[in-house]
Amino acid sequence: MGEGRTQNSKSWEEEIYWSHFQFIHFTIFLQSTTDFQQQLALPKIFSDNLKKKLPENVTLKGPSGVVWNIGLNTRGESVYFVDGWRRFVKDHSLKENDFLVFKYNGESLFEVLIFNGESFCEKAASYFVLECGQAHAEQGGNKGKNSNKSVEEVNTTNGSVECASPEKFRSLDSIRTPLALTFETTNGKTFNAGFKSASPEKPVIEVTPVQTKKRARTPKEANSWESACNKEHSEAALSKLSRKLSRNDEEKIVQSFSSSVPYFVKIIKTFHVSGSCVMNIPRQFSMEHLKKGRIKIILHNMKGECWIVNSVPTAKVPKSHTLCAGWMSFVHANNIKIGDVCIFELINDCELRVRIAGVGKEGLDCQALPKTFSDNLKKKLPENVTLKGPSGVVWNIGLTTRNDTVYFMDGWQRFVKDHSLKENDFLVFKYNGESLFENVDKLILNKGATKERIQTIFLKKSILLPNGGVECASPEKFRRTRTPFAVPFETTNGKTFNAGIESASSKKCMADALTKTTTIQFPFQPTGKRTKKKPVKEAVPVKTKKRGRPPKDGNSSKRALDLKACNKEHSGQNISLFRLTFTILILAYLVTITF
DNA sequence: CGAGTTGGTCGTCTAATAGA
DNA sequence: TCTATTAGACGACCAACTCG
Structure with missing residues (x-):
């Protein structure tokens, strides 16, 4: 974001920051x-x-x-x-x-x-x-x-x-800065799918230009967030709200994640988890990594459990795929909800690992403190502490201890929101030994140098349980997981934050899901019992000629x-x-x- | 040459249909 | 009745085209 700006197009915050x-x-x-x-x-x-x-x-x-x-x-x-x-x-x-x-x-x-x-x-x-x-x-x-x-x-x-x-x-x-709009839109479950292809040679930067530019529908009527929340059916409201996403918003998730394997990102919408319950796979991903025709795809969750899901070609969009049979079981088993972010990583031929990041406000509710810190000072920490932001403004935060880990709890969400904190933000705190944590601001991460490092170090630190509880993995466990890296960005406060963070929701499993979805034969045999009301038009060959300006270069500033x-x-x-x-x-x- | 217009493409989402 | 599958409407984006 801020980093992407050129010298000539600095925001006023950047200008003041660097000059004064x-x-x-x-x-x-x-x-x-x-x-x-x-x-x-x-x-x-x-x-x-x-x-x-x-x-x-x-x-x-x-x-x-x-x-x-x-x-x-x-x-x-x-x-x-x-x-x-x-x-x-x-x-x-x-x-x-x-x-x-x-x-x-x-x-x-x-x-x-x-x-x-x-x-x-x-x-x-x-x-x-x-x-x-x-x-x-x-x-x-x-x-x-x-x-x-x-x-x-x-x-x-x-x-x-x-x-x-x-x-x-x-x-x-x-004081002047309003609450971060971007954060609300993130919570508003308003992202569309993104697709990112990565090769072993260029494991993180490469972004498929066409596919990442999704088209977000704008609603016919301007629904405000408030009015949406007032709807009786919140899911429907969220679905409507989701259409308000800008293209920039859609790209954020894609750009905040990187993987050494091809992947695509989906923000769960209503129709993904209810009704027909289907999941469309981006055309480009399908074309590059999936076989033509009907196939079965094995979906893995982060626990290693797997589900077999039918993937059928999309009639309207040739070469694209839609997940149908089995997808619903996966959704239920992993407690996927509207607004969750699913990252599908191609780990093998016809095998996708799905990272599920919950998007609820509960995800912002807490933050685990480093184990070393809490181990040394847990007994001395009060129940409530004060976070002093870079602005000098203070926030009162409640501390909670669970499983030997201390968390910022009550009030943390507000701090996150007020500072527009996002995934990959990096904070340094100075604790005064009593109840005050000062947040040192304006860290600039050496982006390129950090990218690879972060993948091996900054890992999932807390896992939200379905009931809202928090499970904290050990630092060693964090370290083993490759973590996406997001480029440093500038908040609305004009602050540049960095660091790698990732979190995901670990949902409870449905024991019988696998058995419900393993009956599909491979190669997949269509039932052949459905009849079409209208003859399907012959697929028109895709025009290879691309009009207009070529896609922009991915800027890898390693x-x-x-x-x-x-x-x-x-x-x-x-x-x-x-x-x-x-x-x-x-x-x-x-x-x-x-x- | 640039702004406006047009049409193709394709993703999103819903509804219809059929099987289990 | 639920689930799986498919068709198609809708709408946004983008590139080519048109015109001043």
Whole structure:
């Protein structure tokens, strides 16, 4: 979204953010596939906006307060940390999967927080990196001019509220900003199908241009959300509401998901789960990945259970398929409801794995805190806490503990809504040890470098149960699941959020579903007992000539991060109580929102 | 050359029909 | 009566065409 905008078409929020804000945050994930031990590429959006302002040498201030002087090198479109970076990596024992949060002061200082990608919490050891020879020497060396000044500036801001002026600015912004329309439309179950094809060579970016541009009907009469909700039959109302979707809305789901296998996305409509109960497969997906004629398709849910479903060619749309017999059983067994998002991934020939993401407001109701954090602080956490947003505005949130996991519960939905949080948003929280969580804003994820990383790390953190309860999987389980990545986007607040999140509803199963649907013979034999009222016209050959402008290029802005792990060399000494407390109290985690 | 018009294509959705 | 299947209306999008 925001990232897709060109420099010349910045929103006013972006313009103000990049031109006037004193502090800029961004996040970088360390990948083994990149040479991160030698150099580190800064996020493209960051360097694009600030390249001209960046000095040749900057200072990195680690969590311990020690500073490192780092040389910047511009190559092509990218800016890299080079000289001195290796030392920083070594001194902090940075490893693959660690991720760093940088806070740039607008001049030459970057404050760095270092997080463990496994626990989503800070690496405690990073607070105990002491002044070492190299770091010390650099600090006092000829590059000290910038650093000294910067350190002073940091000290003045550290103890109090960060970036006072910008925060005030943002506060006004937040008050002005209406609730996120996009979120409501998401909840409004208003998306149409999307189709995305991915090849092994290009597993995530490629988007089939034609199919992703779905046509959303607009209602003849303008039904407002309110009027729709007032209808007696809410499902029908939702169905009507769904027609109000814009094309952009439809594409969002497709673009927020990526998979190494071909897939298509469907937003469940009334007719998918009631009445005839059919599911149409996008024509292009059918053409590319399904056999012609009647076939049976095996649908897998995320539990590994499977259903056999008839797939018949669509008469009106040649080469397209419609799921019919067996689809209803799948719907019932997996408790699929109107508005749910189903992602059909082709895992084998005629086998589709279906990810089902519930779209109810219950999906926004809670958010699990990182296990490491809650394990350490669960006993100290009050029942109600305060979330302080980047704007300075606060939200009261209730905490609930279930199965050893602590969740933001009551009020979280409001926080999500007010901040237009979506799938793949990335939040960093700072906990003050009592009842206040401050949300550090304006993180910029190194999109390209993060994409692959996120697929292996940021995983499903909470699963909504049909009864509204929440089941939280272990971090290890999360890690095993490949998670879609969405490009960083800008909220209506002008904030750039990132991170990978995925959530899905795990619905209860119907034990007999399989037996009900396994009676279909293969190859499928039509009954032949139906008669057509009218002769069917011979299928007209599809015109191959495409008119008009060619589809736009998929813009893959992959960037490489370079770095490698290194060994720990420094252990903590002279531990101060303050440092220890601070170490524990800062956390970062990914927000999982089911919609 | 650009704006407006037109017609083809195809996805969405409903209703009809027939089998179990 | 329920489920499976099919036909077709409707409507949006897009590209080619037309015209000023």
